[in-house]
Amino acid sequence: MMATRDLVIIGGGSAGMAAAISAYDEGVKDIVILERSPYLGGILNQCIHNGFGLQYFKEELTGPEFLTRFVVEVQKRGIEVKLNANVTAISKDKTVTYVSPEGAGVIEAKSIVLATGCYERSAGSIGIPGERPSGVITAGQAQLYLNEYGYLVGKKVFILGSGDIGLIMARRMTLEGAQVLGVAELMPYSNGLNRNIQQCLIDFGIPLYLSHTVTKVIGKGKLEAIEISQVDGSLKPIPGTEKRFDVDTLLLSVGLVPNNDLLDKIGVPISPTRGSKVNEHMETELDGVFSCGNVLHVHDLVDYVVEEGHQAGKSAAAYLQGRLPRHEDVLYTQAGNGVGYVVPACIDLHNADGKVAIKFRVRRPAKEVYVEYRIGETLIKRMYKPAIIPSEMEIVSLDKASLQGEGPLTVSLVAKEVK
């Protein structure tokens, strides 16, 4: 006989746990969290560095400390958790299929929260020229090996991509005795946080090569060396600028992609984030199916992941209790000049109270700009920003009452002089 559940949460990381806690506190008791690894906490398990929780807990915690607080809350409520349970499919009628050591399982869910996080772009997805030896590995995978299994993947390391995971691993591997020869970044600016440039590279004298990329991977069977080149304004390598580094490891920190396959496969519409399109309740276009955290859009702070998880959990509870009717007339959002994406994709002006959080990322760094929120030609809000960068998600709270008129709601950057 098929099991039924009011709420199935797919993924037991910070978003999934936050969703479970909020749904439970709103009165939903029949919940199960399906987690594919042998423990809760997701990616935070390998993020042993500190700096988490400054917004949410008002103190600085390491990843494991942060996740443990949520595990304790999940356990306190007696919320059921199935570990080693890997969800293979969900259907449009909300049937969840998973495999675990006990075999295959099927659950008929009344609602679902998708909290499956993101995955790393790999060597294949960026097309690095040259050979395919071992020793080329994503930074997050190397972090998992080192921080959860105690295994250091190499001794002489070069890092491609200056995202935060790459920077954190530059420091971590240096501390563990590896020699990190440098970090190459394709763009003329780093995509990592300034604090990580300082405390992970500058502190250890590790050079950052901006506007550089790896143009050759050398090694038969095992990585022996890499070659980097400077790139021009159109990101094309400039001949004659090659530099060779003899290394046994090339770490890739070249971006994260929402792990949205489960909804992708059944044709739930996706947004430019590569996560699903959601409204301000984190509800996808499939009734009663919610998405939150890195599977919706890649975050830089877990504090915001958790807030999104709480929102999804509350919304799932409202849906189950018949308090979340869907309306036809919604206000769509769109990314305007200089903006990469906007979450949520639409706003229901009927059943929403008070305020709505609008999140977005800019495409490239800008200085002295206004962020404008317009419905059609009407200016809703304008905020001055001395500096704005793609590696920091922007979040602003708008009054529902101010969102009147013919959509869409456009978020765009306007240079200060122009107004």
Place this chain on the structure above:
Amino acid sequence: MARDLTCIICPRGCALHIDGELNVTGNACPRGAAYAKQEVTDPRRTLTSTVKCRGKLFRVCPVKTALPIPKDKVSPAMDEVNAVEILPPVHIGDVVIKNIAGTGIDLVATRDIEE
């Protein structure tokens, strides 16, 4: 001597300037000013790492210094971190190494590990 620094206290990463008289500009909050003064007089870092641990699920236990330690003690502290092995059960906050690298600050566990 005046210096330009990047604040590492929070993800905002303010660009700080501190002059010879320890006047700080560019900080968005008081913690930035405190960081800049600390950084030019006695730079410190919180060290996070792992120590060997024989748990069922985990072979290493994540650790941190309970407070930031002087920057020049980070390397000697790592030597001590790499030399130690602990046995479960471990709880968050358990002292793994007392007075690490003579700093007066303890290295503590940042994860619960069952037997």
